[in-house]
Amino acid sequence: xxxxFKFEFIQFLFxxxxxxxxxxxxxxxxxxxxxxxxxxxxIEKVDRDEIEARFLTREDFLNNVVIDENSYPLTxxxxxxxxxxxxxxKQRLDALDSNRLREYAGSTYKWYEYSDYMxxxxxxxxxxxxxxxxxxxxxxxxxxxxxxxxxSASRYKGYAQGDSELSxxxxxxxxxxxxxxxxLHGYLPIILLVCCILFTADIVLKDKRNLTVIKxxxxxxxxxxxxxxxxxxxxxxxxxIPLSIGFIxxxxxxxxxDLNLPVPIFSYEARAFTTITMGEYLFQNVxxxxxxFLLLISLLLLLSIQIRHEFANLVLGCxxxxxxxxxxxxxxxxxxxxxxxxxxxxxxxQIVAGYREYLNNSASLTxxxxxxxxxxxxxxxxxxxxxxxxxxxxxxx
Amino acid sequence: xxxxxxxxxxIERTNKKNMIACLIVxxxxxxxxxxxxxxxxxxxxxxxxxxxxxxxxxxxxxxxxDAMDYGNGSDLYYNLLQQQRYVVNQSMAMKVDRPQLYLESxxxxxxxxANAFDMEGYEKVATNLPSRTENQLDSxxxxxxxxxxxxxxxxxxxxxxxxxxxxxVLGSFWFIFMSIFSxxxxxxxxxxxxxxxxxxxxxxxxxxxxxxxxxxxxGILIAEIFICSLPFIYFYGLGDANxxxxxxxxxxxxxxxxxxIGIALVYIILISIFTVLLSVILNVxxxxxxxxxxxxxxxxxxxxxxxxxxxxxxxNPFNYMNFTNLLNGHSLELAEPVELEMLxxxxxxxxxxxxxxxxxxxxxxxxxxxxx
Numbered sequence: 197x198x199x200x201f202k203f204e205f206i207q208f209l210f211x212x213x214x215x216x217x218x219x220x221x222x223x224x225x226x227x228x229x230x231x232x233x234x235x236x237x238x239i240e241k242v243d244r245d246e247i248e249a250r251f252l253t254r255e256d257f258l259n260n261v262v263i264d265e266n267s268y269p270l271t272x273x274x275x276x277x278x279x280x281x282x283x284x285x286k287q288r289l290d291a292l293d294s295n296r297l298r299e300y301a302g303s304t305y306k307w308y309e310y311s312d313y314m315x316x317x318x319x320x321x322x323x324x325x326x327x328x329x330x331x332x333x334x335x336x337x338x339x340x341x342x343x344x345x346x347x348s349a350s351r352y353k354g355y356a357q358g359d360s361e362l363s364x365x366x367x368x369x370x371x372x373x374x375x376x377x378x379x380l381h382g383y384l385p386i387i388l389l390v391c392c393i394l395f396t397a398d399i400v401l402k403d404k405r406n407l408t409v410i411k412x413x414x415x416x417x418x419x420x421x422x423x424x425x426x427x428x429x430x431x432x433x434x435x436x437i438p439l440s441i442g443f444i445x446x447x448x449x450x451x452x453x454d455l456n457l458p459v460p461i462f463s464y465e466a467r468a469f470t471t472i473t474m475g476e477y478l479f480q481n482v483x484x485x486x487x488x489f490l491l492l493i494s495l496l497l498l499l500s501i502q503i504r505h506e507f508a509n510l511v512l513g514c515x516x517x518x519x520x521x522x523x524x525x526x527x528x529x530x531x532x533x534x535x536x537x538x539x540x541x542x543x544x545x546q547i548v549a550g551y552r553e554y555l556n557n558s559a560s561l562t563x564x565x566x567x568x569x570x571x572x573x574x575x576x577x578x579x580x581x582x583x584x585x586x587x588x589x590x591x592x593x
Numbered sequence: 594x595x596x597x598x599x600x601x602x603x604i605e606r607t608n609k610k611n612m613i614a615c616l617i618v619x620x621x622x623x624x625x626x627x628x629x630x631x632x633x634x635x636x637x638x639x640x641x642x643x644x645x646x647x648x649x650x651x652x653x654x655x656x657x658x659d660a661m662d663y664g665n666g667s668d669l670y671y672n673l674l675q676q677q678r679y680v681v682n683q684s685m686a687m688k689v690d691r692p693q694l695y696l697e698s699x700x701x702x703x704x705x706x707a708n709a710f711d712m713e714g715y716e717k718v719a720t721n722l723p724s725r726t727e728n729q730l731d732s733x734x735x736x737x738x739x740x741x742x743x744x745x746x747x748x749x750x751x752x753x754x755x756x757x758x759x760x761x762v763l764g765s766f767w768f769i770f771m772s773i774f775s776x777x778x779x780x781x782x783x784x785x786x787x788x789x790x791x792x793x794x795x796x797x798x799x800x801x802x803x804x805x806x807x808x809x810x811x812g813i814l815i816a817e818i819f820i821c822s823l824p825f826i827y828f829y830g831l832g833d834a835n836x837x838x839x840x841x842x843x844x845x846x847x848x849x850x851x852x853x854i855g856i857a858l859v860y861i862i863l864i865s866i867f868t869v870l871l872s873v874i875l876n877v878x879x880x881x882x883x884x885x886x887x888x889x890x891x892x893x894x895x896x897x898x899x900x901x902x903x904x905x906x907x908x909n910p911f912n913y914m915n916f917t918n919l920l921n922g923h924s925l926e927l928a929e930p931v932e933l934e935m936l937x938x939x940x941x942x943x944x945x946x947x948x949x950x951x952x953x954x955x956x957x958x959x960x961x962x963x964x965x
Binding site for chain 1: 609610613614617620624625627628631632639640642643644646647649650651653654718720721722723724727773774777784881882883884887891898
């Protein structure tokens with residue numbers, strides 16, 4: 197079996213297609229690190245001018261306003277909520293001026309918490325989140341702002357209480373580890389899954405070309421499939437190598453970050469954030485990714501011995517990965533049991549961070565459920581493959 | 594030649610790839626239906642609600658709160674205030690079912706927006722408002738509806754509106770689908786070179802026959818899209834085939850739904866021919882199905898990765914492969930705006946198809962086929 201593994205692995209590594217995938221990934225990683233990452237413009241950035249402008253206007257208002265029984269209700273409202281708000285802004289400004297970053301983190305945490313409370317609970321139609329959430333055509337701008345403010349509050353709380361080294365890059369999530377976190381939250385998982393499909397699509401069917409030679413090997417079909425699956429899994433995991441080049445470039449530009457940095461995790465049941473460390477976050481992501489690889493590989497192995505066409509492998513694999521786009525509507529989890537579909541867990545980073553729970557209004561789209569659903573699916577598919585490959589009438593390709 | 598074609602059809606008839614493609618297209622159509630059904634029951638009202646929020650938050654960027662005529666607000670501030678009013682009007686008009694009011698407010702809103710673009714300090718609210726192109730398209734749509742007295746509808750499920758949405762989505766990734774479909778078109782032949790060399794026809798004829806049979810299947814797929822959508826006539830009615838759509842084809846103009854579908858079909862067919870021929874050429878050059886696919890996809894995304902390429906090489910046929918963006922006037926909003934015209938796209942894709950055909954005829958012989 198070991199010799200066969202070696203044989204398969206070498207074939208895998210020297211396959212033109214696989215080399216091309218690694219090269220393309222390398223190109224994309226470098227393109228991202230050199231062109232896209234530097235132009236990242238977060239909405240929640242550290243902007244002294246913005247804080248100061250808001251602070252001065254409100255301070256001016258508070259100094260001049262006279263509240264008596266004739267005051268307009270909105271004026272009273274403003275005079276009631278601005279003092280505390282301004283206090284936090286003042287603390288932020290002072291901390292920035294004297295470069296006390298941990299203190300800045302502490303007051304920013306309070307600022308976000310207070311702002312979110314005011315805007316979301318009391319500010320309907322009067323107070324707004326950062327205007328950049330209200331882009332033309334965004335139907336859920338308030339919800340986006342609410343999530344982002346809660347997220348930022350939790351993040352800054354973590355910075356203030358933790359002992360990681362802080363910097364502007366950390367605050368704006370630009371360091372290499374945080375960039376990775378943002379990517380996992382975005383489209384990186386889908387890219388990796390598509391790569392996995394491409395790696396696995398021909399791993400069985402290439403044997404068609406030299407069937408007589410392959411059939412002579414003294415190894416059973418089931419074992420052969422297991423070895424091929426293992427090779428595909430290792431190959432898919434090796435995509436880390438080209439991606440790490442991009443990672444290193446970002447690390448040189450903005451610093452590496454710290455595995456103890458806090459990552460906010462949303463829990464739908466508590467409607468609140470807790471934080472875990474970056475290391476834990478990445479570990480959970482990697483675990484979920486590995487389960488995804490296993491699911492896709494076992495599915496494609498089954499398709500390979502049943503339908504026996506690469507086009508089917510490619511397209512049906514993609515259907516599984518992209519199925520969520522079909523049924524995904526915000527808040528759907530509230531009415532439909534989408535936590536039973538494996539395709540609901542494609543956005544690995546968002547699952548771990550709890551963002552999917554927030555989007556779907558569902559408490560069930562958790563990391564643990566994802567692992568459970570995916571391992572059950574994988575087990576069923578592998579079992580079917582095993583049974584098929586052991587039946588007497590089965591012919592390998 | 595005819596015998597060859599017949600031979601190809603016989604082979605393709607049992608090809609699993611074609612069956613799977615048919616299955617996928619059917620899944621796509623029905624899936625898209627369920628998506629439309631949950632998503633868009635009240636799309637105009639939802640749109641207006643979000644527009645209201647956007648304008649309101651744009652207003653928060655102004656320090657002044659004095660909205661009176663003799664107040665100290667800037668022109669843009671007043672403009673935005675009026676916009677907000679018309680957005681509310683439109684939203685209410687939709688809710689109480691007064692389409693005429695919706696159109697009138699829409700026309701005024703579009704006018705206000707058109708004026709706002711040149712006002713001082715517009716950059717700081719630009720992301721909250723529709724772009725110039727979008728506004729132009731909206732404005733044309735409202736004016737056309739007003740002039741002809743047609744009634745605004747939110748219906749997206751009957752036959753024609755559904756097909757329109759479907760083709761708009763297809764426009765974005767038909768090229769990708771076709772490249773996956775056709776990337777292995779000649780690979781089988783490389784495995785049986787002796788068989789191919791034995792055919793009593795020249796290689797270019799053989800390739801042409803192969804392309805023709807592929808295109809026949811593409812035709813079946815397109816027909817399938819229409820056939821799968823037929824049940825909607827029974828459930829939701831035919832819809833209005835003349836309902837207007839505003840597009841940019843060099844000029845801003847309004848065309849009926851049926852014409853849009855027609856343009857989409859012409860583009861889809863041309864893109865299919867283009868992709869099949871490109872696959873043939875890349876197959877012979879690279880001798881690998883996946884490398885062919887990767888090269889095609891890279892060419893497809895190159896204009897999005899490097900937007901300056903579009904203005905540099907406007908005759909690149911890949912600028913036109915995403916015809917939904919093309920008809921939306923997407924190219925006008927790039928950092929370096931270019932006017933990509935619909936007709937030019939057809940011409941450039943057509944010319945490159947002819948060039949590829951000539952290339953196949955002149956350079957490709959069976960001698961190129963070596964066992965891989």
